[in-house]
Amino acid sequence: MQIYLPIAEVSVNAFLLLGLGGIVGVLSGMFGVGGGFLMTPLLFFIGIPPAVAVATEANQIVASSFSGVLAHLKRKTVDLRMGTVLLIGGLIGAALGVIVFNYLKAMGQVDLLVKLCYVVFLGVIGGLMFFESLRAIRNTKRGKAPQRKKHNWIHGLPFKMRFRVSGLYISVIPPVLVGIAVGILAAIMGVGGGFIMVPAMIYLLGMPTKVVVGTSLFQIIFVTAFTTMLHATTNFTVDVVLAVLLLVGGVIGAQIGTRIGVKLKAEQLRILLAIMVLAVCGKLALDLLIMPAELYSIAEGGH
Amino acid sequence: MRIAAFLLALVAGLPALAEEVVLGLSKDTVSINTSFDGSEILIFGAVKREAPIQDDPRLQVIVTVSGPVETFTVRRKEKRFGIWVNTDAVEVDSAPSFYAVSSSTVLGLSISDTEDLRHKVSIPRAIRSVGAPDTIADATRFTDALIRIKSRSNQYQLNEGTVSVDEQTLFRTAIELPAALTEGDYQTRIFLTRGGEVISQYETSIYVRKVGLERWLFRLSRENALMYGLMSLAIAIGAGWAASAVFRMFRA
Numbered sequence: 001m002q003i004y005l006p007i008a009e010v011s012v013n014a015f016l017l018l019g020l021g022g023i024v025g026v027l028s029g030m031f032g033v034g035g036g037f038l039m040t041p042l043l044f045f046i047g048i049p050p051a052v053a054v055a056t057e058a059n060q061i062v063a064s065s066f067s068g069v070l071a072h073l074k075r076k077t078v079d080l081r082m083g084t085v086l087l088i089g090g091l092i093g094a095a096l097g098v099i100v101f102n103y104l105k106a107m108g109q110v111d112l113l114v115k116l117c118y119v120v121f122l123g124v125i126g127g128l129m130f131f132e133s134l135r136a137i138r139n140t141k142r143g144k145a146p147q148r149k150k151h152n153w154i155h156g157l158p159f160k161m162r163f164r165v166s167g168l169y170i171s172v173i174p175p176v177l178v179g180i181a182v183g184i185l186a187a188i189m190g191v192g193g194g195f196i197m198v199p200a201m202i203y204l205l206g207m208p209t210k211v212v213v214g215t216s217l218f219q220i221i222f223v224t225a226f227t228t229m230l231h232a233t234t235n236f237t238v239d240v241v242l243a244v245l246l247l248v249g250g251v252i253g254a255q256i257g258t259r260i261g262v263k264l265k266a267e268q269l270r271i272l273l274a275i276m277v278l279a280v281c282g283k284l285a286l287d288l289l290i291m292p293a294e295l296y297s298i299a300e301g302g303h
Numbered sequence: 304m305r306i307a308a309f310l311l312a313l314v315a316g317l318p319a320l321a322e323e324v325v326l327g328l329s330k331d332t333v334s335i336n337t338s339f340d341g342s343e344i345l346i347f348g349a350v351k352r353e354a355p356i357q358d359d360p361r362l363q364v365i366v367t368v369s370g371p372v373e374t375f376t377v378r379r380k381e382k383r384f385g386i387w388v389n390t391d392a393v394e395v396d397s398a399p400s401f402y403a404v405s406s407s408t409v410l411g412l413s414i415s416d417t418e419d420l421r422h423k424v425s426i427p428r429a430i431r432s433v434g435a436p437d438t439i440a441d442a443t444r445f446t447d448a449l450i451r452i453k454s455r456s457n458q459y460q461l462n463e464g465t466v467s468v469d470e471q472t473l474f475r476t477a478i479e480l481p482a483a484l485t486e487g488d489y490q491t492r493i494f495l496t497r498g499g500e501v502i503s504q505y506e507t508s509i510y511v512r513k514v515g516l517e518r519w520l521f522r523l524s525r526e527n528a529l530m531y532g533l534m535s536l537a538i539a540i541g542a543g544w545a546a547s548a549v550f551r552m553f554r555a
Binding site: 001002003004006007009010011059060062063064066067108109111112116225228229232233236238240241243244247248250251252255288289291292294295296297298299300 | 335339341377380387389448451452485517524529538539
């Protein structure tokens with residue numbers, strides 16, 4: 001069944017969109033990540049204009065994170081204070097990101113920027129995760145307990161604040177910076193940024209694992225909602241029909257994925273996710289390195 | 304009214320106009336709704352004449368359909384620091400978003416270069432590009448690329464020999480409109496030629512409009528972007544919540 005998307009102005013198969021949403025949903029349910037970093041490149045591949053894909057994906061992430069945050073609030077696993085600090089950084093970052101995005105769009109470099117961001121971040125995160133989980137698997141085989149660093153340079157910074165739920169007394173500078181970084185990524189890459197924020201919260205801020213996911217979801221909802229509004233009002237690129245189709249597939253897929261995820265071990269999951277992240281990274285890197293079949297591209301509008 | 308005035312001017316200018324077009328369209332409005340997947344328009348007509356049919360040179364018919372004119376920026380990639388980056392850009396000042404030209408024989412035989420230049424019939428003539436920067440020596444490659452890319456997605460079509468002409472009087476052709484279509488008035492022109500000279504011209508419009516939900520969403524997103532953004536968020540959250548509720552119900 002073909003469906004004409006009113007904002008993207010292309011006609012695509014509705015079942016293809018539901019299916020894509022479903023597959024990415026299964027993966028995101030399995031690994032506990034938003035899946036934006038997979039969905040946005042997939043939308044490029046099926047011919048959705050990159051600007052529309054990024055803006056629409058932000059809209060979809062708001063919705064898919066919403067029920068998750070409700071569940072975490074009920075279980076009291078959200079550090080609202082830390083979430084708010086991250087959020088302030090996130091809003092600043094998102095505004096910066098949309099400005100950079102619009103500037104580079106006018107320069108004709110937005111595709112390059114988005115793809116480079118993907119290659120760099122997916123490469124770094126995927127690589128780190130891969131080696132970290134390899135080490136963890138080796139350690140569990142040797143019977144060593146995993147250890148966490150307690151003190152680092154973060155504790156020397158000023159503007160300290162007490163975060164009761166996380167049991168931390170640290171400077172607000174690192175969380176604000178993490179928030180800004182994630183906000184910029186949300187605006188440019190059309191991702192929630194959980195794949196950056198979760199490791200940063202655990203390894204950099206030293207937050208307890210049980211509040212990390214809820215708190216990051218809390219921040220992601222507001223930042224991506226803000227990003228959606230910025231894209232909708234400055235670029236007119238949010239396609240609500242596309243968002244709803246991806247979402248319906250995604251929500252159902254996520255429920256199935258969660259069930260599969262429970263049956264696998266944490267280290268195994270992490271290594272699978274790392275391989276997948278590296279695969280997407282490799283594909284995008286090849287696109288940049290290999291000479292394209294068509295050297296020219298057209299965009300509507302003048303300079 | 305405009306067309307009538309135009310025809311009147313044409314008749315006044317050429318008192319000895321021997322052959323004229325009488326035109327029909329299978330539809331003059333294309334509606335883009337949710338299930339829109341391209342459309343086909345049948346253009347048919349007859350030649351009205353007072354004098355007996357002239358056999359040589361034979362009558363040829365050219366039909367052009369042109370979408371709204373837009374400005375495009377064409378960019379070229381070059382290898383910089385090991386990766387392929389957009390570098391040079393040329394602005395094509397006015398190019399139709401869609402352009403189809405159909406003719407009863409090879410286009411070069413149907414119309415002479417001079418007439419093509421005057422009436423802007425062939426695809427390269429329908430595009431106007433002036434502002435290429437001095438640093439770019441090969442600006443024509445950019446317009447060629449525009450035509451190549453647009454032709455690949457069926458946005459630009461050269462259909463030679465697809466207009467059938469019976470007894471030099473009745474003609475018909477079908478134009479395939481692709482799924483990715485922009486809204487606007489699609490200017491449709493019919494040229495009658497003999498020996499490469501245009502002897503009669505007729506113009507009309509096909510209206511391409513988004514309708515129903517498509518139209519409502521598109522207009523809201525442009526005219527009241529804030530409202531549209533908030534609504535998109537609300538709808539997406541609602542749909543996500545409903546989908547998980549339905550799934551839970553199935554599981555229970």
